[in-house]
Amino acid sequence: MKLNRKVTNIQFIITLTAAPFALLIMYFSFNFFLEREIDKKLMLDESKIANLIENGYLSYKISPFAGFRVVSDSIAISQSVKNEVILDPFLNKNREFRTLTTIKKINGIHYLIYVKQSLVERKHMVYVMVTVILIFIVFSAIIFQIFFWKMQNKIWQPFFNSIDKLKKISLGDETFPKFDPSDVDEFNMLNKELNFMTNKILSDYLSLKEYAENAAHETQTPLAIIRLEIEEIMQDDLPNRVRKRIYKVYQAANRVSLLTEKLLLLTKIDNLEFNKLEVVNVTDLMLKEIGELDLLIKQKNIAISVLVKQDFKHSMDLYLLSILVDNLLSNAIKHNFQNGKIEIVSERESIAIKNTTFENVEVTNVFKRFYKSSKTENSIGLGLSIVERIAEISKLHVKVESLGNTITFHIQKKIV
Structure with a gap:
């Protein structure tokens, strides 16, 4: 996953994760502030009713949700606010109300004054506000994602330019590109x-x-x-x-x-000085090299068998391929015994060279520089190291297997 995509995904996940908590905070905050406003309105209405009583408007019809009555003088003066569910006479169904109840002494008489305010509108308002904010958050997050996806290529273009220049660097050219300055520090x-x-x-x-x-x-x-x-x-x-x-x-x-x-x-x-790539037939070159080494093969009376199921072709430097093939065949001859065998099998994606040997080969060490077995004193121990290095830069894989008195080298294309 690209860095910019990962960053935007993390931001998007954080936004969506934080949204429920933000909504809860907003919900309770709206409830709290709306409740305070309702309480202020209830207290204002209660004061108006108290003024009516004080001015003698005792028969004044206020509303079904506000009123007063005379109570016993023994009841202490007090005030309470609470939520309760009562019947709404207009809708003929139970609804939640916020009720302010006050006992006041006016003109020497104790009155119970009550004022009720429906909470349905408040809840509806809170739900609407929270829903609108939720839609805004989700919409903003989506817009931000789209905008950032559109802008990220432009923002990261200097970085991609530098990467492209790095990919084109070749030691063989003996010149490296210059990396241009950017407006991003x-x-x-x-x-x-x-x-x-x-x-x-x-x-x-x-x-x-x-x-x-x-x-x-x-x-x-x-x-x-x-x-x-x-x-x-x-x-x-x-x-x-x-x-x-x-x-x-x-x-x-x-x-x-x-x-x-x-x-x-x-x-x-x-140093990658050999970089003339061309598609070469490895099988044909192997057969040609066998002919050139015919004298050495006859000296040891080695029997060679070649099975070509399909030609093995690969894109690489021809000079390096000739060295690779020569080293492998020379190794198979040099470390073989008199009247030994060499078997070559060519397939579409690989070629294998199997030979008998008089040595006890340590498979894990054969590609190490200057590695030699005890019976090959004339060897300098670099031939197979060169084979492995050529294979690495040519996108080939060399695998070696040793079984009994035989050793097999498999050359196959790397799976990218």
Whole structure:
């Protein structure tokens, strides 16, 4: 759920939750103030009746809901106000009235004066007012929701612009977009930090890229000289003991050279320098690579079976795909035993490579950098790490299974 939708929903829920409490408060408040007004009117009417009595209008007909009568002198002077249900002579049915009863001594005589006021109109007025306010609250909440939904895209547009620019950032372009200032302080703060962060990332990336390229170049040159000199020395007539020691140095130089190449490749992959996407047929490339590795396969007399149910096609960089396929097949050959087997199964959404192996493989560690089993001393331990990293940036998933003396690598499309 989007943030603005969540905020408006919370506001709407709070409004609807608070509305009943607000209505109750208003209902009792209206009742209280209307009751006070009725009491004032009753007291005013009672004063008028007392004036009539005092002025001698004892036979004056007031109304069915107001009047007076003489009471015993022993009754104390008092006043009371209460609600009661009595018969309304006009409607001929019981209705609720508010009654003021006063005992006063006027001209030496005790009179009981009573005044009644119907409460039906008051209740009706309260109900009408509460209903109108309730309708107003609900209508206002709905209008506010509609208005906010209409305005939210405009309000949040600077944020969405920044997100769109972030999505388009690519390290391979070596240039990052600038985040424009906004009239909203919070978005200005965000864009300011994004500008600082992206500039720092770009600077660090360019420095790392330059360092990696320079280090690889400066390392490969002396290594090439060392290997060339060793090859020339080995052409001389040397004792076997010396020749073996020199050959170990030659192997170490080759290993360092290969390690440098692999680490540079990993750095370039991590920096997303390979981004020429195209739909490639993984199955066809796999079959082509098998042909190129035919000599190594024959050396170990490995039996290869290929089952193509459907071609596995995927959108990715062709160069990275060739490295991925080469590493997987080379791994299947290198870690296989004499007269072993390799089985390849191609389907529409995946391809699997299964091979026999002489190693006890730790499945949880196979993709770790520099991981090697005890029987693969000539391996530098980066081939499968490169496979996993290529798969990650190419939206592929690599799953490995080990059963007995076989290991299977499944390459399948990621479910987005």
